[in-house]
Amino acid sequence: xxxxxxxxxxxxxxxxxxxxxxxxxxxxxxxxxxxxxxxxxxxxxxxxxxxxxxxxxxxxxxxxxxxxxxxxxxxxxxxxxxxxxxxxxxxxxxxxxxxxxxxxxxxxxxxxxxxxxxxxxxxxxxxxxxxxxxxxxxxxxxxxxxxxxxxxxxxxxxxxxxxxxxxxxxxxxxxxxxxxxxxxxxxxxxxxxxxxxxxxxxxxxxxxxxxxxxxxxxxxxxxxxxxxxxxxxxxxxxxxxxxxxxxxxxxxxxxxxxxxxxxxxxxxxxxxxxxxxxxxxxxxxxxxxxxxxxxxxxxxxxxxxxxxxxxxx
Amino acid sequence: xxxxxxxxxxxxxxxxxxxxxxxxxxxxxxxxxxxxxxxxxxxxxxxxxxxxxxxxxxxxxxxxxxxxxxxxxxxxxxxxxxxxxxxxxxxxxxxxxxxxxxxxxxxxxxxxxxxxxxxxxxxxxxxxxxxxxxxxxxxxxxxxxxxxxxxxxxxxxxxxxxxxxxxxxxxxxxxxxxxxxxxxxxxxxxxxxxxxxxxxxxxxxxxxxxxxxxxxxxxxxxxxxxxxxxxxxxxxxxxxxxxxxxxxxxxxxxxxxxxxxxxxxxxxxxx
Amino acid sequence: xxxxxxxxxxxxxxxxxxxxxxxxxxxxxxxxxxxxxxxxxxxxxxxxxxxxxxxxxxxxxxxxxxxxxxxxxxxxxxxxxxxxxxxxxxxxxxxxxxxxxxxxxxxxxxxxxxxxxxxxxxxxxxxxxxxxxxxxxxxxxxxxxxxxxxxxxxxxxxxxxxxxxxxxxxxxxxxxxxxxxxxxxxxxxxxxxxxxxxxxxxxxxxxxxxxxxxxxxxxxxxxxxxxxxxxxxxxxxxxxxxxxxxxxxxxxxxxxxxxxxxxxxxxxxxxxxxxxxxxxxxxxxxxxxxxxxxxxxxxxxxxxxxxxxxxxxxxxxxxxxxxxxxxxxx
Numbered sequence: 001x002x003x004x005x006x007x008x009x010x011x012x013x014x015x016x017x018x019x020x021x022x023x024x025x026x027x028x029x030x031x032x033x034x035x036x037x038x039x040x041x042x043x044x045x046x047x048x049x050x051x052x053x054x055x056x057x058x059x060x061x062x063x064x065x066x067x068x069x070x071x072x073x074x075x076x077x078x079x080x081x082x083x084x085x086x087x088x089x090x091x092x093x094x095x096x097x098x099x100x101x102x103x104x105x106x107x108x109x110x111x112x113x114x115x116x117x118x119x120x121x122x123x124x125x126x127x128x129x130x131x132x133x134x135x136x137x138x139x140x141x142x143x144x145x146x147x148x149x150x151x152x153x154x155x156x157x158x159x160x161x162x163x164x165x166x167x168x169x170x171x172x173x174x175x176x177x178x179x180x181x182x183x184x185x186x187x188x189x190x191x192x193x194x195x196x197x198x199x200x201x202x203x204x205x206x207x208x209x210x211x212x213x214x215x216x217x218x219x220x221x222x223x224x225x226x227x228x229x230x231x232x233x234x235x236x237x238x239x240x241x242x243x244x245x246x247x248x249x250x251x252x253x254x255x256x257x258x259x260x261x262x263x264x265x266x267x268x269x270x271x272x273x274x275x276x277x278x279x280x281x282x283x284x285x286x287x288x289x290x291x292x293x294x295x296x297x298x299x300x301x302x303x304x305x306x307x308x309x310x311x312x313x
Numbered sequence: 314x315x316x317x318x319x320x321x322x323x324x325x326x327x328x329x330x331x332x333x334x335x336x337x338x339x340x341x342x343x344x345x346x347x348x349x350x351x352x353x354x355x356x357x358x359x360x361x362x363x364x365x366x367x368x369x370x371x372x373x374x375x376x377x378x379x380x381x382x383x384x385x386x387x388x389x390x391x392x393x394x395x396x397x398x399x400x401x402x403x404x405x406x407x408x409x410x411x412x413x414x415x416x417x418x419x420x421x422x423x424x425x426x427x428x429x430x431x432x433x434x435x436x437x438x439x440x441x442x443x444x445x446x447x448x449x450x451x452x453x454x455x456x457x458x459x460x461x462x463x464x465x466x467x468x469x470x471x472x473x474x475x476x477x478x479x480x481x482x483x484x485x486x487x488x489x490x491x492x493x494x495x496x497x498x499x500x501x502x503x504x505x506x507x508x509x510x511x512x513x514x515x516x517x518x519x520x521x522x523x524x525x526x527x528x529x530x531x532x533x534x535x536x537x538x539x540x541x542x543x544x545x546x547x548x549x550x551x552x553x554x555x556x557x558x559x560x561x562x563x564x565x566x567x568x569x570x571x572x573x574x575x576x577x578x579x580x581x582x583x584x
Numbered sequence: 585x586x587x588x589x590x591x592x593x594x595x596x597x598x599x600x601x602x603x604x605x606x607x608x609x610x611x612x613x614x615x616x617x618x619x620x621x622x623x624x625x626x627x628x629x630x631x632x633x634x635x636x637x638x639x640x641x642x643x644x645x646x647x648x649x650x651x652x653x654x655x656x657x658x659x660x661x662x663x664x665x666x667x668x669x670x671x672x673x674x675x676x677x678x679x680x681x682x683x684x685x686x687x688x689x690x691x692x693x694x695x696x697x698x699x700x701x702x703x704x705x706x707x708x709x710x711x712x713x714x715x716x717x718x719x720x721x722x723x724x725x726x727x728x729x730x731x732x733x734x735x736x737x738x739x740x741x742x743x744x745x746x747x748x749x750x751x752x753x754x755x756x757x758x759x760x761x762x763x764x765x766x767x768x769x770x771x772x773x774x775x776x777x778x779x780x781x782x783x784x785x786x787x788x789x790x791x792x793x794x795x796x797x798x799x800x801x802x803x804x805x806x807x808x809x810x811x812x813x814x815x816x817x818x819x820x821x822x823x824x825x826x827x828x829x830x831x832x833x834x835x836x837x838x839x840x841x842x843x844x845x846x847x848x849x850x851x852x853x854x855x856x857x858x859x860x861x862x863x864x865x866x867x868x869x870x871x872x873x874x875x876x877x878x879x880x881x882x883x884x885x886x887x888x889x890x891x892x893x894x895x896x897x898x899x900x901x902x903x904x905x906x907x908x909x910x911x912x913x914x
Contacts, residue, residue, distance in 0.1 A: 150602060153896055155851050155888040158869055159607075162885050165873050166610050244742055248855060251744050252870060267744055271859065274748050275756045285745035293740035300736070366816055389822070397819035404817075409810040413909055414832050423828075424818040459908040475818070 036297035043291055047109040054102045093269070093280065100283055103261040107284065110262045111291075114176050115242035121181025123235045126188025127227065133189070134196025135219060145193070148186035156183045157248065164254045172257050176249065180242050188234045195230055199223045229306045236302050240295035247288055263288045316342040316483060316515050317363070320376040324358050324539075327370035332358040334539035335375070338517075340532075342482065345509065345516040347530030347547065349523060349562060355539035356519045360485045363517075364400060365392045380482065398428040401476035405488035407468035411460035418444065418456035421475045428479055443474035447504060466497035470504065477508060487519045502528055523562050527551060535559045588904065596897045601653075603889045608649050611882050635680065638662045638669070652677070676886060677879030679872075686883035689868060693852075696766060697864035700856065701849035703780050704787035709842065712792035716799025717831065720807060731796060738793025747786045747859040754782065764860040783856050791845060795838065802834035809833070836907060840899050847895020851888025 046053065093100060133144035160179045167175060200223065208222050247264025249255035256262035258269075263284040270281035319338035325331050333355040340346045348356045361367045363377055363384065377384040379400065384392065404410040412420060421443055422436035431439070437456070444452035447470040460468055469489060476484055486505065490498035506529055509516055518530055526533050526547060533550050535543040535558065543556045554560045635641075640651050640662075654660060655675035662669040662678055671678045676686040715735065719728040754761045764782060767775040806812065807830045815829040852866030861867070865884060872880035 150599060153599065153889075153892050154603065155848055155885070155892050157854055158852070158885050158888050161854075161869070161873055162607065162610055162881055165876070165881065166878075240740065244740075247742055248744070251855065252858065252873065254873060264742075264744075267742075267748070271744075271748065274752055278752050281745070281748050285742065285748065288742050289737075289740055289745060292742070293737060296736055296740050364817060366813060393819050393821065395819070396817055402814075402817040404810065404814065406810065410814045412811040412815070412829055412833075414907070415828075423815075423820065423824075427819045427821070427824075461909050472814075475814075 030301065032297055033301040036294040036301070039290060039294035040298060043108060043294070044112065046105050047112045050105040050109050053105050054099075057099075057101055100266075100280070103266060104263070104284060104287060107261040107263045107266060108287070108291075110173065110256055110260060111243050111246060111264075111288075114173060114180070114246045114256075115239050117177045118180035118184060118242045118246075119235055119238045121177060122184030122238060123188055123231060125181060125185035126190075126234075127192050127224075127231055129185065130189035130192025131196050131219060131223065131227070134193040135200050135223060137197075137200075141193070144189070148189050148193075151183060151186045152190075154183070157245070159183070160245075160249060161252060161254050164249070172255060173260075176246055176255060180245060184238055184242065188231065188238070191230050191234055192227055195227055196223055199226055233299065233303045233306060236295065236299040240292040240299065243288070243295070244292050316340055316344075316380060317517070318376070318378040319359070319363070320378070322359065322362060322375040322377065323373070324355070324362050324367065325372045325374075326368075332371075332539055333362065336536070336539065336541055338534060338541075340483070340515055340517055343513045343515050344532065345518055345530045347526035347533040348517060348519045348536060349521065349526055349533060350536035351521055351562070354536040356536050357487050358539075359536075360402070360487050360517065360519055363485065364396055364402060365389075366396075394428070397424050397476075397481070398479050399481050400483045400485065401479065401481040403469070403472045403476050403484065403486045403489045406492045407465065407472045408460060408492075410472060411468060413460055416457045416459055417463070417471045421471070421478055424475050425478050439478055440474070443478045444471070447471070447474040447477075447508075449474075464497075465493050466500060469493060469497075469501050473501075473504065473508070477512065477514070480512060481514060483515045483517065485517045485519070488521070489518075490525060491520070491522070498525075505529060521562075523551075523565070535562065589901070592897055592900055596893055599893050600890060603893070604653065604656075604886060605649065607882055607885045607889070608652060609645075611878055676883035679877055679880050681875060681877045681880075686880055689880065690865060690883060690887050693863055693865045693868045695768075696862050697850060697852050697857070697866065699769065699776070699780055700783045700787070700853050700862065700864060701846060704784045704791070704853075705842070705846050705849070707784050708788035708791035708795055711788060712795025713799045713835075713838065715792070715796040717803055717826075719796065719800045720803030721826065723804065728800075732800065735793040735796040738789045739797070741789055741793075743786055743790060743855045744859050746789055747782065747856060750782050750786060751860070764862055766863050779862070783853070783860055783862065786856055786859075787849070787853060794841075798838060798841065799834065802837055803830060806830045806834045836903070839902055839906065843895045843899035843902065844892065847891045847893075847898075848888070850895075851891035852884065 093103070129144050129148075133141045160183060163179055164172070164175055208218055246255060247262065247267070250262045250264030251268040253268065256265055258265065266284040267281050267288070270277070270284075274281050317338065317340040319336060322333050322336040322338075323331065324333040336355070336359060338346065338348070338359075348359065350356050358367065358371075362371075362373050363379070365384065365387070367373065373385055375385070379395070384395070387395075411417065415423075418437055418440040421440035422433070425431060425436045425439050426433075429436075441452050441456045444456055449455055449467060449470055455463075460471070463471065469492075473489075489505070490501050493501060502525065505516065505518075508514070509529075516529070518526065520526060530547050533545065533547050534541050535550070535556065537558055543550060543554065543559045550559065551563065554563060640648055643651070651660065655671060655677070657673070659673035659675045660671055662671060669678055671685045671687075674687055676690070678685050679689065682689065712735075715731045719731045722728050751763075755763055761778055761781060762775075764779040765775075767779050769776045807826075809830075812825060812829050815825045820828075852864055852869055854866035854869055856862075857864040857866035858870045865887065869881065869884040869888075871877075872884065
């Protein structure tokens with residue numbers, strides 16, 4: 001009897017404030033998650049402090065260093081591991097000799113900025129439209145639902161390329177954010193729609209309705225706060241997807257344009273050199289992998305922590 | 314002759330919950346034992362413990378002796394040969410307990426073939442015969458239907474056909490009528506009574522409903538918090554309940570011949 | 585069932601027309617000039633005007649879209665007289681850079697894309713589903729944790745990075761494989777397999793991770809179902825319980841994503857084909873983007889979209905065939 005009573009109070013009387021603390025504690029209690037969180041924090045720090053770092057190391061992401069490469073070898077960096085030296089800690093690019101460290105930290109800036117803003121766009125669009133579809137139902141639901149189905153059945157990579165390459169001259173970064181947001185929102189919208197449908201029929205919404213709350217109040221006060229959990233999970237998952245896609249597009253030559261650096265673009269320019277200068281593709285590649293992995297671990301952890309069904313492992 | 318003897322059974326879960334705390338049961342061959350209690354009293358866990366079907370994080374202690382063999386110490390292979398063959402089970406919610414991807418006759422034939430050397434066709438014939446026996450109209454045609462194409466009562470008939478196709482010595486029926494409409498409940502109870510008369514199968518009938526026990530059982534055990542609080546012949550327990558808890562359970566059964574209560578009493582008020 | 589089929593076919597056709605219109609709108613209404621693209625870098629105003637007239641770019645947008653749809657359904661002729669260019673059915677446009685109908689270019693490249701997609705799909709389906717099933721059965725074990733860590737790593741791997749690492753290790757350092765080249769299966773099966781190994785592994789590492797994760801969670805869910813308990817209570821062997829009663833329902837969502845993924849890959853593995861230089865549909869797209877050959881980009885987009893939409897249709901029909909409950913509703 002006492003065991004059952006304890007179980008009921010444990011799940012029954014948990015307030016919002018302690019729930020947040022519990023989630024955070026759950027996140028930090030796992031070694032992998034804590035590590036991922038640290039990696040993400042470090043990455044954000046590096047991206048924010050990019051000018052400071054390049055000032056410290058004395059490199060610039062766009063300055064050419066002809067003396068660091070060997071024209072006799074077709075422009076291969078002088079020295080070992082892609083031209084590592086006191087001036088260039090991670091070596092230099094082949095041919096024009098730009099500092100790899102400087103390009104990598106500025107590239108982190110670009111990748112993160114695009115991924116976060118694209119996720120913001122898709123989260124906003126997805127939440128707003130998903131909420132409308134799930135809460136209003138009827139023709140709004142049909143229209144938005146069909147639109148989501150359509151967008152999700154597009155071969156998005158080719159379509160993004162088509163869109164971007166059809167708009168020359170525009171700011172690529174802005175374009176990437178819009179395109180990634182445009183193709184990303186249905187994934188958030190679908191989940192919000194499902195949750196909103198359940199919530200709209202929920203008892204506490206019915207209670208609020210009986211008390212005379214307006215539709216607007218219902219949406220903003222009753223339904224929206226209950227969606228933060230699932231939206232947070234999908235948004236966390238969307239960031240690594242955006243980073244990977246942005247890098248992929250830059251790799252294919254329709255992403256960020258030089259001289260602005262991006263990891264995908266660095267790997268693309270390293271392709272002709274992969275056999276003679278492997279460090280050049282390994283550095284941005286490993287960073288990209290670690291970043292995406294860290295965000296994915298974090299996304300999984302947030303999902304597990306917010307899902308009351310899953311037990312902490 | 315005693316068919317099933319349970320002595321000092323305990324079941325603990327990894328979460329620290331003790332679901333069964335020292336339970337004794339005795340069931341003679343051909344008898345019907347009613348195990349009654351409210352939800353959470355440990356009766357379903359007991360039935361799963363007998364068959365060794367509890368989740369892996371459950372620890373079972375005590376003795377479960379069936380036909381002279383100690384089940385808690387049996388290995389999976391030997392246990393598997395008993396399941397379905399000598400001890401069969403009918404569960405509460407027939408829709409979720411039948412696999413939606415296979416026709417009902419297949420699921421019955423599958424149980425038969427697990428214990429008999431029989432071809433597909435022969436097993437199918439057994440299944441159809443069992444469906445006829447539990448009162449499915451047009452059994453030959455309905456045999457190829459899927460669970461979702463049946464009504465709740467018909468699904469439970471399928472479950473019973475599946476359980477009885479191997480002529481087990483013991484049938485454990487865990488809340489067999491709870492998920493069903495009232496009129497259908499009566500039909501299923503009639504069917505169980507009839508089949509028991511024909512086959513002589515012993516039944517362990519698990520339910521929260523004293524009314525169900527009254528109509529079918531010989532002996533009754535009342536469970537609360539994983540322990541037996543009262544036991545005896547059905548007639549005695551019903552007419553002279555010793556425990557206030559049992560009186561509470563009895564008062565929850567609306568009676569056609571009794572005075573009409575204003576509101577059904579809850580157990581908390583009674584105990 | 586027939587009515588369901590017809591309705592799904594109608595929806596599929598409608599989606600294809602919408603995709604066609606959207607793609608068309610992007611290319612022909614945006615600032616990029618297809619005539620300029622067709623003309624190349626050194627281009628005189630006269631030649632530009634001729635191409636404009638030949639392509640029908642002087643017509644209204646709706647007229648142009650009509651021409652395009654008509655071309656797909658019955659072929660079309662660009663220009664007139666001696667300089668007329670025939671583009672037979674199904675005309676997805678004509679590349680003036682290569683002087684070929686887009687459809688011919690696509691079908692010529694398709695076998696490579698099919699080789700890559702089908703081989704990789706077989707690999708990742710086997711590895712991913714097996715790993716997921718074993719993980720679910722031994723939940724919490726060392727194997728489970730190792731497999732799920734590997735799966736998460738696989739999911740996080742950028743394809744072009746995997747491709748470069750593989751190529752560097754297997755070709756440059758260890759010398760166990762030749763550089764991938766286009767080899768026909770019918771002419772040189774061994775060479776074909778050798779050139780396909782790296783693309784297969786590259787794609788399979790990513791997708792196997794996804795499938796292992798999905799399979800594990802679906803298996804855990806289906807293993808907890810009541811009918812699995814019933815199957816055990818019947819005295820079925822554990823192998824039968826897992827295979828027949830737990831795996832079958834768990835495979836349903838996997839069928840869905842598998843159809844979509846395979847469909848998307850058949851329409852060209854853009855990055856993989858580019859990195860390994862294999863002349864598939866994806867490489868065609870990448871090259872067309874590089875040289876701004878707009879009719880080809882438009883054609884590939886439509887072609888790939890058709891694969892995705894048709895895969896969608898196949899998945900729905902497959903679902904109806906596999907799940908008796910869906911069958912009853914249709």
